[in-house]
Amino acid sequence: MSLEEYKLALKAGQKDYRAHVARGQSPYLPVLDDILVNVDIVATEPLGLVNMPSESIVGTKTSGRHTAFAPNFMPLLDVDTEFASKWSVLCDAHLDEGIRNPVTAYEFLNQFYIEEGNKRVSVLKHFDAASIPGTVTRLIPARNNSLENRIYYEFMDFYKLSKVNIVQFSRPGSYAKLQKLVCKASGEEWTDEDRKNFNSLHTKFRQQFRALGGARLPLTVGDALLVYLSVYRYSDACDSTPAQIKENLARIWDEITVLTKDQAVEVVLEPTESSEPLLSLSKLNIFSSRPSELHVAFLHEYNEENSAWVRAHEKGRSALANAFTDRVILSSHENVDPEVDAEQILEEVAHNGADVVFTTSVRMHTACLKVAAQHPKIKFLNCSLNTPHPLVRTYYPRTYEATYILGMLAGILSPTNTVGYVATNPVYGTPAAINAYAQGLRSVRPEGRVLLRWACLPDPAHPIDFSDRDDVTLFYARDTREAPDSFRDYGLCQRLPDGTIHPVGLPEWRWDVFYIEIIRSILNGSWDDADTSKAINYWWGMKSGAVGIHYSDDLPGGPLQLLGLMETQLHGGLLTIFPSKVYAQDHQMHSPQKIIYTPKELMLMDWLDACVDGALPSYDQLDVKTRSLADVCGLDVIKEQPAGEADGAAAPAQT
Helix, strand or coil: CHHHHHHHHHHHHHHHHHHHHHCCCCCCCCEHHHHCCCCCEEEEEEEEEEEEEHHHEEEECCCCCHHHECCCCCECCCCCCHHHHHHHHHHHHHHHCCCCCCEEEEEECCEEEEEECHHHHHHHHHCCCCEEEEEEEEEEECCCCCHHHHHHHHHHHHHHHHCCCCCCCCCCCHHHHHHHHCCCCCCCCCCHHHHHHHHHHHHHHHHHHHHCCHHHCCCCHHHHHHHHHHHCCHHHHHHCCHHHHHHHHHHCHHHHHHHHCCCCEEEECCCCCCCCCCCCHHHCCCCCCCCCCEEEEEECCCCCCCCHHHHHHHHHHHHHHHHCCCCEEEEEECCCCCCCCHHHHHHHHHHCCCCEEEECCHHHHHHHHHHHHHCCCCEEEECCCCCCCCCEEEEEECHHHHHHHHHHHHHHHCCCCEEEEEECCCECCHHHHHHHHHHHHHHHCCCCEEEEEECCCCCCCCCCCCCCCCCCCEEEEECCCCCCCCCCCEEEEEECCCCCEEEEEEEEECHHHHHHHHHHHHHCCHHHHCCCCCEEEEEECCCCCCEEEEECCCCCHHHHHHHHHHHHHHHCCCCCCCCCCEEECCCCEECCCCCCCCHHHHHCCCCCECCEECCCCCHHHCCHHHHHHHHHHECHHHHCCCCCCCCCCHHHHCC
């Protein structure tokens, strides 16, 4: 019996050998000693007895006998060898009473290399053992900037809390995200019950992921599991049967496969122009595939009375009602808490017959994603930027165009070379807006500098009206007034000698343009022309009318004429905001891959112009609410960066 098993294992080994040779790869087990030749190992850590995931056992510690195995640990030596006899004896022992003696192994970068017990591993892998016990020593490499090294250090932090080694990721920040998705606080240790539940879920999920073809995707099981848990609650996932997991996974397969694409997000920079007029309700015939009317729901985190943000969106909703009087039925829901009741209200809206749902808070994106998976016929949109989820489209203005123009105005009006900028949150698009403001300033004042502060990091000693700085009288900042007649939430302001704040140029986010054109695309059928396997982001700017600027009536005519010319050039695509060579604070030159920056490069911009005095905050500096924003669309450099490792501390840079 055991000899027959050896023949089967040998056949599997020979097949794997040939496959590696055909790909130009080594057909034998990797040798850790060879891998470590040029690696700086800074520490070793005895882990004791560890259940090693079978698929994470990838090689042998030394070169002795490594040619006896193919990379899948199956044997390569003939059946009449002493090696085959010993393998067969171990096979009999396993079939009779199980192999009980642990092997000896080293762990490096979350993979295991066997020092003693290679044949035991081979036998157990042949019988598809999920894990193999071993006495393990961890080899810790020096920190470096490689992706593999960064992920490994994140894994070690996660392992200290969870003692879980069965899940691997290919993207930074994933272990911290998993800790949150399994409902554990940052720094909270796992119990034995926690490990048992997660291991059970991982096993079920791994089986169904592979049954659907996941093994052919360039993703880890962990990568896919993170997407799954972003849609389905962890507690529900743990209680699900394998069949339920497979059904749910099939529903969100586009969400999984989008991770495999370089261009996961399709950015729509302008509304789609349709030469075909909309038909009135009375002229639509029963055979038309276009909807005769749409039930459109809006969800707001705050209310119209106290939030200028909500008032602006409600103004857009009113314009939508006027544009399609006989084609849309509108509803609005205010004071929706993203963490408490957003999912429930979204479910109610879906069951009440909504066709389109707009959520105007970034923090509702997670709830939106969960409900969208259950209601694939409803069109869900979230007011955010660069979220790679095909189930939920996003929309947002190109704020950097407005900040460039206002940076010019700040440079024209400021009596000094220093102007201020108060950024809101470290999310996608924010560095581009800051740097565009700096470019606008430098276009009229080459020696100008921008003093950066953050509204999400309140500091009484460094207020966001820059009243502590006599040399900063012009600044782009947040309007803190909450009265319904407040002029705008954000804009370029001037602090007058008596201390009052006077708005001189305030951006207008024209949500009516988004709502009218998006609904128009659904009514005329062009919504469905987009690639449904990609995430669709509507990122519209001045040319579309989605972004405008309202200037103070007392501005001189000369500056207004110049700014008007700049806006016209932006509309026509004749003005390049960012030059082909920009120097960042670290004196490193940043250049676009081609002649000009692509939308993706602008969205993902995570550095600050050399003339900006300030820094991006670290994740640990943010409060709970701001972290929830960062979790959805925060810069990767923020989520990956421990406190104290920002490129210059934020508070000192404000002085």
